[in-house]
Amino acid sequence: MLSKSCHIAIGIxxxxxxxxxxxxxxxxxxxxxxxxxxxxxxxxxLKGTELIISDAHKGLVS
Structure with a gap:
């Protein structure tokens, strides 16, 4: 089994x-x-981003 990461962006x-x-x-x-x-x-x-919600991963917080 391989471990992978899935990055997903959802807009409203x-x-x-x-x-x-x-x-x-x-x-x-x-x-x-x-x-x-x-x-x-x-x-x-994509432009004009108003909000990003994350799981506090270091790659997103920095």
């Missing part, structure tokens, strides 16, 4: 619906993999 529309706006499977969860994921979201057009 103006109508209140939740939508997956991006996901990425990585070999680990780290500062670098979160940076890659956020760059991927920006390339897809």
């Amino acid at each position: 529309t103006e109508g209140g619906d939740r939508e997956i706006i991006g996901f990425m499977i990585q070999n680990e969860e780290s500062d670098d993999t979160w940076s890659i994921f956020f760059e991927y979201l920006k390339e897809r057009g």
Whole structure:
């Protein structure tokens, strides 16, 4: 069995619906993999982020 990390971003529309706006499977969860994921979201057009909720992983808190 292999251990992987799944990075997922969920957005909420103006109508209140939740939508997956991006996901990425990585070999680990780290500062670098979160940076890659956020760059991927920006390339897809994400802007104006108002709130990020995390599980307090060091890669997200830093």
